[in-house]
Amino acid sequence: MRFVDEFCDPKLAKGLIEAINGLVDREMVLMEVCGTHTVSIFKHGIRNLLAPFIKLVSGPGCPVCVTAAQDIDKAVWFSRQRDVILATFGDMIRVPGTTASLEKQRAKGRDIRVVYSVLDALDIARSNPTKRVVFLGIGFETTAPGIALSIHLAKEQGLENFFVYSCHKLIPPAMKALLESGEVRIDGFICPGHVSTIIGARPYKFIAEQYHIPCVITGFEPVDILQAILMLVKAREKARVEIQYSRAVKPEGNVVAQQILAEIFEPIDAAWRGIGVIPDSGLKIRQKYSRFDASMAFEMPQDVNRVEADLSGCICGKILRGMATPPDCLLFGKACTIEEPIGACMVSSEGTCAAYYKYMLVTNDKRVDKRGRV
Amino acid sequence: MCLGIPVKIMKISDSLADVETGGVVRQASLALVEDVRVGDFVILHAGFAIQKVDEQEAMETLRLLKGIGICGL
Numbered sequence A: 001m002r003f004v005d006e007f008c009d010p011k012l013a014k015g016l017i018e019a020i021n022g023l024v025d026r027e028m029v030l031m032e033v034c035g036t037h038t039v040s041i042f043k044h045g046i047r048n049l050l051a052p053f054i055k056l057v058s059g060p061g062c063p064v065c066v067t068a069a070q071d072i073d074k075a076v077w078f079s080r081q082r083d084v085i086l087a088t089f090g091d092m093i094r095v096p097g098t099t100a101s102l103e104k105q106r107a108k109g110r111d112i113r114v115v116y117s118v119l120d121a122l123d124i125a126r127s128n129p130t131k132r133v134v135f136l137g138i139g140f141e142t143t144a145p146g147i148a149l150s151i152h153l154a155k156e157q158g159l160e161n162f163f164v165y166s167c168h169k170l171i172p173p174a175m176k177a178l179l180e181s182g183e184v185r186i187d188g189f190i191c192p193g194h195v196s197t198i199i200g201a202r203p204y205k206f207i208a209e210q211y212h213i214p215c216v217i218t219g220f221e222p223v224d225i226l227q228a229i230l231m232l233v234k235a236r237e238k239a240r241v242e243i244q245y246s247r248a249v250k251p252e253g254n255v256v257a258q259q260i261l262a263e264i265f266e267p268i269d270a271a272w273r274g275i276g277v278i279p280d281s282g283l284k285i286r287q288k289y290s291r292f293d294a295s296m297a298f299e300m301p302q303d304v305n306r307v308e309a310d311l312s313g314c315i316c317g318k319i320l321r322g323m324a325t326p327p328d329c330l331l332f333g334k335a336c337t338i339e340e341p342i343g344a345c346m347v348s349s350e351g352t353c354a355a356y357y358k359y360m361l362v363t364n365d366k367r368v369d370k371r372g373r374v
Numbered sequence B: 001m002c003l004g005i006p007v008k009i010m011k012i013s014d015s016l017a018d019v020e021t022g023g024v025v026r027q028a029s030l031a032l033v034e035d036v037r038v039g040d041f042v043i044l045h046a047g048f049a050i051q052k053v054d055e056q057e058a059m060e061t062l063r064l065l066k067g068i069g070i071c072g073l
């Protein structure tokens, strides 16, 4: 595939690995924030290639994984209302809430549809005028502009039966929260490529300036990731924000997308699964468009908002903060597998637990040790 | 979830395009990108083109990387 194959070239990868290994003489902990990077790193065995000095840890960059259980509970509640069709993206329907998942609701006969694009949800609303379509909007800055545009279109077209329940999250505030917590050592950030396609480089500047940690906005092929690691190693002494993924990321980002985002949404404090509430890390639909805001248009009883303790033993929260790896979880590969997931990090195809499980071929009787060796 | 793939624009009608990758053609909204033409590559994410792929930049990155392969740094 064009713009993919060239960045998978083993010869280029080899040169980069040699360059990294030749430069690095002490341990560096690098966090890849984005779930798509996690999957690529596992798929191409990058962790093992760079041992022992480069240690890669995964962060909170899988939108499915960080969606709070209470938000799933609310989605479940919407799906139970009369004449409602609930639409969302694929992995979401398997994610557990505190008591149920959307998949279980669907099995009970609720009308829950998986769509590829929010525009499909608009079509569903158009062709079902007697129903109310609630779109469960999840995703980071990459996904939110499309959802914003759908709200704009719904207004323009006078669609009265289309609603969005916005669970969107913003990445830089989460990175800030991680750094502020001081729970995990990070010597460099592999910043998300497609989030940055939208937001550009500026939102990461505070990380280099205030925390003196280098950031490299990175593409998703193996050569991209290795080049970014080399850039991070080189930037050790003088932290800055750089763009490795320059074929898809402009320093200023995608201005059209930023405008539509700002028109429809405003930042709000948001709850992240396993992490808690992070200031200004979510997106709320602005007053002007509140007609399309499912949380305003429906009267939800208070008890849907209750938070229940998670008794399952799942440690997704620690994993999302880079404080633990899946093998630290007693359930990993035993009670919790891709086939029968317990926590969101195993449900999502981009979750860290799923990546460990899939690419390390862990079976019920084989465990990987903390260094990731089977 | 933030998965995006480079696709080639085959046909444009208003703000919708037919895009192709690996022989599969699908529809994408062009509402979030400016100045794209048939033949351009864009990053497709959840039904939307989110950025034009900059061919020059891609070539430049590869040129630089080939240099690393040769001299090790």
Ligand code: SF4
Residues within 6 Å of the ligand: A313, A314, A315, A316, A319, A326, A329, A330, A331, A332, A333, A336, A337, A341, A342, A343, A344, A345, A346, A347, A353
């Ligand atoms: S292995 Fe399963 S239960 Fe354990 S942290 Fe991961 S998702 Fe949660």
